[in-house]
Amino acid sequence: MGVESKDAAEVDAADILGSAIERREDPALLTGDAEYTDDIQLPRMCHVAIKRSRHAHAAIEGIDTSAAEEMDGVVDVFTAEDLDVPGKLPVGWLLDTLKQVDHPILASERVRYQGDALAVVVAEERYLAHDAVGRIEVDYDILDAVTDPADALADDAPALHDDAAGNVAFDWEIGDREATDAAFEDADHVVGLDLENQLLIPNAMEPRAAVAEYNPSENELAVHMTTQNPHLHRLLMSGVIDHPEHKLRVRAPDVGGGFGSKIHHYADEALVAIAAKRVERPVKWQATRTETYLTDAQGRGHQTHAEIAVDDDGTIQGLRVDTKANLGAYLSTFAPSVPTYLYGTLLSGQYDIPTIHCAVEGAFTNVPPVDAYRGAGRPEASFVVERLVTLAARELGEDPAEFRRQNFVREFPHETPVAVVYDSGDYEKPLDRALEMLDYEEFRERQAEAREEGRYLGVGFSAYIEACGLAPSELAGQLGAQAGLxxxxxxxxxxxxxxxxxxxxxxxxxxxxxxxxxxxxxxxxxxxxxxxxxxxxxxxxxxxxxxxxxxxxxxxxxxxxxxxxxxxxxxxxxxxxxxxxxxxxxxxxxxxxxxxxxxxxxxxxxxxxxxxxxxxxxxxxxxxxxxxxxxxDPENFVFPFGVHAAVVEVDPASGEIDFERYVAVDDVGNQINPKIVEGQIHGGVAQGVGQALYEGAEYESNGQLLTGSMQDYTVPKAVQIPSMETDSTVTPSPVNPLGVKGVGEAGTIAAPQAVVNAVCDALEPFDVDHIDMPLKAETVWRATSETTVATDGGEE
Missing domain, CATH: 3.30.365.10 (Aldehyde oxidase/xanthine dehydrogenase, molybdopterin binding domain)
Known part of the structure; x- marks a missing residue:
């Protein structure tokens, strides 16, 4: 069912928009002609390595760099004491209750996560720079650490920042609390759920990197770096390193993936720029994979209690959500927006829900800063809604697909109770197409027959919605953005x-x-x-x-x-x-x-x-x-949507999950290039399946990362990703001249709950209604081990 690519020469000029022509980028990427940051070689270039904290939380008693400075080939070593620039990373999104805390590019008094930067070495060779870092001695006074947001907000938690009492980064809410509480009091059924949306470590093909070159006679500084937004990095970096913006060039060569993790302004790129100015030679820093695991902004990190109110006739009356969000050790660039305006505003999903209230408490913890990761808030919201809708259908004994259909929004534009207006939609079409592709009635018959044989098949639906192209800038400013959109x-x-x-x-x-x-x-x-x-x-x-x-x-x-x-x-x-x-x-x-x-x-x-x-x-x-x-400057967001469905077989004896089918029907408005749309869906689903079944950052109680390499953090291989059957409907957006909606994050938003819903559907005879991600074999086995089920479906 895949889209067939075409050579551009085969396409009539009148049909160029909407044709699946081959990507012109691919030949260079596939043949090695592409230029990544680490490919850049400049005359007299030095190399940078960064000394990072071994501990997640400690006071710094002293840093001794003398042994590193004495090494042959070491050009420069500097710590926070040597900086004559502001040296603090800014926050690009503000909230009324936000507690802004200092985020130094080099720690001088305290480290707050494993990997916090302490010193910089500039050397003639890359490996020499890393060897010199190993010679730097740091005297630590180790402090108690906390990595769980709920634990961080407890009264007895270790304090991370003097300016953030109780480790509270912000306390935010959206929706009408009183109206929502009243809806719950009047509802016939209330279904609740406690869930965790685990921390994820970004895994782009190319780790972060930067090459900086400085021309002292003109005071011109060029930084080539792995960035998703060069102009924003230029603006922020100019303030951090005190360099005139118009004399600073930021360039993105070919970038091997970002998924959100290369939006943010990190300390490292600023340190590379400072190093180039200090030594007046080009310098290069290339992160190792271990460094990225320790320092790249992680994603998700929610602990949530959520409830849905429904009547006997299957009508949803209200939604109530209480989330504790992990912000990590410091506020990253757009961190405050992700668990608030990119999360709470999407909690209506595709459904006409009269009342919603969401409260989010952001917590400082001893993990790396947490920020946008593919989907950024929308996957977390969709997961909450789609798990609750599935559980509500089970509570009422209704079919999960038809329960969704009954509550779909049908008139557009549609204003939700959480401050957004959906531009356009036809939510039944993707559902109908997905059911047709699944041969849904036949599946339910096979499922019943399989249960008689002691085999457990399940289907899970995800009727997702996404908000893309945040706009207009005036609205973004009112919500706290410190930049136009x-x-x-x-x-x-x-x-x-x-x-x-x-x-x-x-x-x-x-x-x-x-x-x-x-x-x-x-x-x-x-x-x-x-x-x-x-x-x-x-x-x-x-x-x-x-x-x-x-x-x-x-x-x-x-x-x-x-x-x-x-x-x-x-x-x-x-x-x-x-x-x-x-x-x-x-x-x-x-x-x-x-x-x-x-x-x-x-x-x-x-x-x-x-x-x-x-x-x-x-x-x-x-x-x-x-x-x-x-x-x-657009007049509104755009809101792509769709229905994904996973069909799995679960072996209760081992906890193993096998995919039988994965169906994705997406509506992203008009499609400029259907082949690229299909590729984006494939990639997004792969990441969503990765979260559902395999991925998750795990920490010791002292804040040490346990999943610090691909040996311990499971990025799924190609053979672990299901074959995908894709299709689409087209509902053009009325808010932009192309009628497009956005597709880059759709699969990541849709897939996790489709998989979890499918596994829980398969394990319904075991009274399993929820399992937190990732659904590893042992986790699934433990969920079923307390209940045995007879082959006729009745409990023994």
Whole structure:
């Protein structure tokens, strides 16, 4: 059921938008021609290594760097005492109750997680730098640590920050508490659930890295780094290292995956920039995989009690959610937004729920800072809603698919009780298609027969929704964002008629070079191969807000549409002048301007481009050249949705889970490139299945990471990911010119609860109604070991 790729040359220009043309990025990535940060080699380049804390919580009694400084080939060693810059990382999202605490780029008095940076070594060779780090001696006074958010909020917990009493980072709520409590009092049934959404460690193909080069005579600093948002990193870093923003270049070479973990401003990249200025030589830092496990911002980390109120007729009346969110040792860049406005606002799911109340308490703990990871708040919300809906259907004895259908939102736009307005939707279509693909009635018959044989099959549904392209900027500001959420583009015709499109997003595997070229080629009516796309470099792009939150197509793509439209209108004026008619008498189709009623009198837009640069015969007062810039600020989020369904077989004797089917039907609005959409769904589902069955950061009581390598932290292999059967429906978004919605995080949002619901459905005869992720074999076996079930389905 997969989408077949096409060569761009095989696609008619009129059909370029919506065609599954092959990704133009792939040849370089597959042949080794791509340039990653660690591929950059500069003359006289040094290497950086960072001394990190062995302990999760300790006072620093002293740091002795003398042995490292004496080593041959060591160029520089510095600690916090040597810094003459602000050296503190900022928070990019504020809340009314937020407790802002200092986040130093080098710890000087106390370390608060294993991996906290203490000192920097600059050496002639990479391995020499690491050897020198091993010579640095640190005198610690070890303190008690806490890694669990509920434990951190307890009265007897060790205190992490003087400015955050009780380790409370914030206390936040959304919805109407009184109305929700009243709905629960009046409801016929209340179903509750305690669950944990475990901490996850990002596992991009390429660990974080940075190369910095400094020109002292011009005070110009360039940092090449693994970033998802170069302009934001430039802005934040300029303040951290006290370097003029206009003299700082941030560039993203090819980036081997991000999944949110390369949005944030870490200490390490700032330290590399400082090192380059200190030694006045290029310097490189490449994180090891062990470093990324210790220091990359982790995701999720929720402990939640949730309840759903339903009536006898199956109507949902209310939802009540209380969450303790793990924020880690410090506030990362966008950390406050993830368990609040990206979580609480999605708790209505696809359902018409009259009342909702959500309370979230953020906790400082002795783990790395926790921030956005693929989905960022939306997977956590969808997991809560879809587990509760499944349990409510079981409580009422209703079919889980039909219970969902009964409570779907049916009229759009739809305002939820938690502050968002869904732009468009048709939620029954993906459900119907998923049931058809599953042959659902036949499955239920097979399930009953299998239970008679002592085999346990289960199906789990996930009717998910996602919010993409956070907007408009005014609203984002009201919610606490310290940046606008618009996007910019510059589209430039060259005299020959080819085009370069500059856009402020920064792709790292999503296929922007392909899809953005499709958009521009379609808007201008020119060949796809005549369009080049440039992003990811602050010296090339006017401004930009980067790539995260499935925003690139909806916001960045729309900015390209707006700039292209401006080019068409200027070109229309030139064409009308040259054709000696009024501009309103000129039609534009597939790149050709023609006179209304006289199609033989025409001129192509690429010929107009040439004339614009010749400037021999332009309308009076018109400037030469043909380019346009746009800053596009959407009027609303977009809300993709869909239904995923997992079919599994569970062996209670061993706890082993085998996939029989995985069906995904997604609605992401209009699709620019269906093959890329399919690939994004596949990748997202793989990560969602990874969370459901395998992944989770685990810590000792003293804060030591137990899952510090791929030997201990299970990233699923290809053979552990189910084959996926994908399909789609199309409900265009009315809030952007492309009608697109976003797809990059859909699979990650949808998959975990589909898998957990399927396993719990299989184990219904054992009275298993919930198992916390990851559903490892031992965990499943323990859940079933207390109950034995006869082959006829009755308990023994």
């Amino acid at each position: 618009w996007e910019s583009s510059l589209v430039r015709f060259h005299p020959s008629g080819t085009v370069t499109a500059y856009v402020g997003t920064s792709g790292h595997g999503q296929g922007h070079q392909t899809t953005f070229a499709q958009i521009v080629a379609n808007e201008l009516g020119i060949d796809y191969d005549d369009v080049e796309v440039v992003e990811g470099d602050t010296d090339e792009i006017p401004q930009g807000m980067g790539t995260y939150g499935s925003r690139s197509a909806a916001v960045g793509g729309s900015a390209l549409v707006k700039s292209s439209e401006k080019l068409v209108e200027k070109s229309r004026e030139i064409a009308a002048h040259q054709l000696e008619v009024a501009s309103e008498d000129v039609e534009f189709e597939r790149g050709e301007f023609s006179v209304t009623g006289a199609p033989d009198r025409s001129i192509h837009i690429q010929a107009v481009a040439q004339q614009s640069y010749l400037a021999h015969d332009l309308p009076e007062g018109m400037e030469p050249g043909l380019e346009a810039t746009s800053f596009y």
